[in-house]
Amino acid sequence: MIRLHNVSKTFVIKGRKRGPDAGGPDGGARTVQALKNVDLHVPQGQIHGVIGLSGAGKSTLIRCINLLERPTSGSVSVDGQELTGLSRQALNQARHRIGMIFQHFNLLTNRTVFANVALPLQLMGMKRAEIRERVAPLLELVGLADKAGQYPAQLSGGQKQRVAIARALASRPKVLLCDEATSALDPQTTGSILALLRDINQRLGLTILLITHEMEVVKSICHRASLISGGELVEEADVGDFFTAPRTRLGREFLNDFLQLEPPRALIDQLEATPGEQTHPVVRLAFSGDAVSTPLISRLARECGVDVSILQAKVESIQDRTLGLMIAELMGSPIKTREAIDYLESHDLHVEVLGHVQRTD
Numbered sequence: 001m002i003r004l005h006n007v008s009k010t011f012v013i014k015g016r017k018r019g020p021d022a023g024g025p026d027g028g029a030r031t032v033q034a035l036k037n038v039d040l041h042v043p044q045g046q047i048h049g050v051i052g053l054s055g056a057g058k059s060t061l062i063r064c065i066n067l068l069e070r071p072t073s074g075s076v077s078v079d080g081q082e083l084t085g086l087s088r089q090a091l092n093q094a095r096h097r098i099g100m101i102f103q104h105f106n107l108l109t110n111r112t113v114f115a116n117v118a119l120p121l122q123l124m125g126m127k128r129a130e131i132r133e134r135v136a137p138l139l140e141l142v143g144l145a146d147k148a149g150q151y152p153a154q155l156s157g158g159q160k161q162r163v164a165i166a167r168a169l170a171s172r173p174k175v176l177l178c179d180e181a182t183s184a185l186d187p188q189t190t191g192s193i194l195a196l197l198r199d200i201n202q203r204l205g206l207t208i209l210l211i212t213h214e215m216e217v218v219k220s221i222c223h224r225a226s227l228i229s230g231g232e233l234v235e236e237a238d239v240g241d242f243f244t245a246p247r248t249r250l251g252r253e254f255l256n257d258f259l260q261l262e263p264p265r266a267l268i269d270q271l272e273a274t275p276g277e278q279t280h281p282v283v284r285l286a287f288s289g290d291a292v293s294t295p296l297i298s299r300l301a302r303e304c305g306v307d308v309s310i311l312q313a314k315v316e317s318i319q320d321r322t323l324g325l326m327i328a329e330l331m332g333s334p335i336k337t338r339e340a341i342d343y344l345e346s347h348d349l350h351v352e353v354l355g356h357v358q359r360t361d
C-alpha cells in the first residue's frame with residue numbers, strides 16, 4: 001500500500017554570511033541529509049511503526065509519504081500510484097487517500113468539532129447534506145457524537161486528537177499517517193487513542209504508518225517496526241522479533257530502556273570483554289513462543305551440566321506473543337557453557353553474551 005524506493009532527502013540550509021568573508025556565492029550554505037536511500041513497504045492493512053531518536057529523520061520520512069516534503073531522489077507510491085511524478089492537481093486528488101494526524105492536533109480553533117471534521121469535505125466541494133451524512137458516523141466512530149457543537153478549546157487533549165482522527169478519515173483514506181500522535185498525551189489517554197487507532201485499522205482495514213520515539217507505542221499497536229538512525233532504516237522486523245532479537249546496538253538500547261533490564265551496576269563493573277579459563281559468561285536471553293513454557297533452564301543443568309544463576313527476569317506480552325527476558329550467569333567450564341549457549345540457540349532463544357565474570361565457585 002505504501003512503497004518507498006531509494007528515497008533520500010537533503011535539506012539545504014542557506015548561509016547568513018554576507019560580505020568578503022562569506023566563503024563563496026552561497027554565503028556558507030550547508031546541507032543536511034535527513035534521509036538516505038530509504039526502502040520501505042507497508043502492505044495493505046498493516047500498522048507499521050518507525051521509531052528513532054530525536055533528529056533521526058522520522059518527521060521527514062512521514063512527510064515524504066504525502067509529499068509535504070518532496071524527496072530529493074527516489075520514488076514514493078501509495079495505493080499503487082507513484083506520487084513523485086504527479087501534477088499539483090493530481091497530487092491533491094491522491095492526497096485524499098492519505099490522512100494524517102499530528103502531535104499537536106492542528107485543529108482550527110474558531111471552528112466547531114463538526115466544522116473541523118467537515119473541512120476537508122468542503123474543500124473537496126461536497127454538498128452540505130452529504131457532508132452531514134459523512135461527518136455524523138465519523139464522530140460516532142471516535143466517540144464524540146455529543147461534542148459536535150463544541151470548540152477545540154472546550155476539549156481535552158485526547159478528545160482533540162479524536163477530532164483530528166475523524167477529520168483525517170473524512171475523505172475515506174486508504175492510509176493514515178500518524179506523526180507522534182500520542183506524544184503530547186498522558187499515558188492513559190495515549191492508551192485510549194492507540195486503542196482507537198487499532199480499532200479503526202481492524203474495522204476499516206486502514207493501513208497505518210506511525211512515527212514515534214516510544215517503544216510502548218510500537219509494542220501496543222504495531223504489526224511491524226523499523227528503526228531509523230541518521231536518516232537510514234537500520235533494521236526492520238515483525239514486532240515480536242523487534243522486541244526479542246534487535247540486530248543493532250541502537251535497537252538493543254531502545255529495548256533495554258523500555259524493559260529496564262540491565263545487569264546490576266556492581267556486576268557491570270566486573271564484566272570482562274574476553275572469556276578466560278576462570279570466567280563465567282553473563283548472558284541476556286530473550287525467548288518467545290514455545291520456549292516461554294519450556295523448562296529450558298532446568299534442562300541446561302541436566303543436559304549440559306551448567307548451573308544458571310538468574311540475575312533478572314521479566315515476562316512481557318507483545319500483542320499475542322509472550323516474550324521472556326532474563327539476565328543470567330552460566331556457571332560451568334568454558335566448554336560446557338559454550339555447549340549451553342548452543343543448546344539455548346538451538347531452541348530458538350536469542351542469546352547475547354554481555355561479558356564474563358570471574359568464577360567464584
Ligand SMILES: Nc1ncnc2c1ncn2[C@@H]1O[C@H](COP(=O)(O)OP(=O)(O)OP(=O)(O)O)[C@@H](O)[C@H]1O
Binds near residue numbers: 011033057
Ligand atoms: N526544513 C528543514 N530544513 C533543514 N533541516 C531540516 C529540516 N527539517 C529537518 N531537518 C533536519 O533533518 C534531520 C532530521 O530531522 P527530522 O525532523 O526528520 O527528525 P526527527 O527524527 O523527526 O526528530 P524529532 O523527533 O526531534 O522531531 C535533522 O538533522 C533536522 O535538523
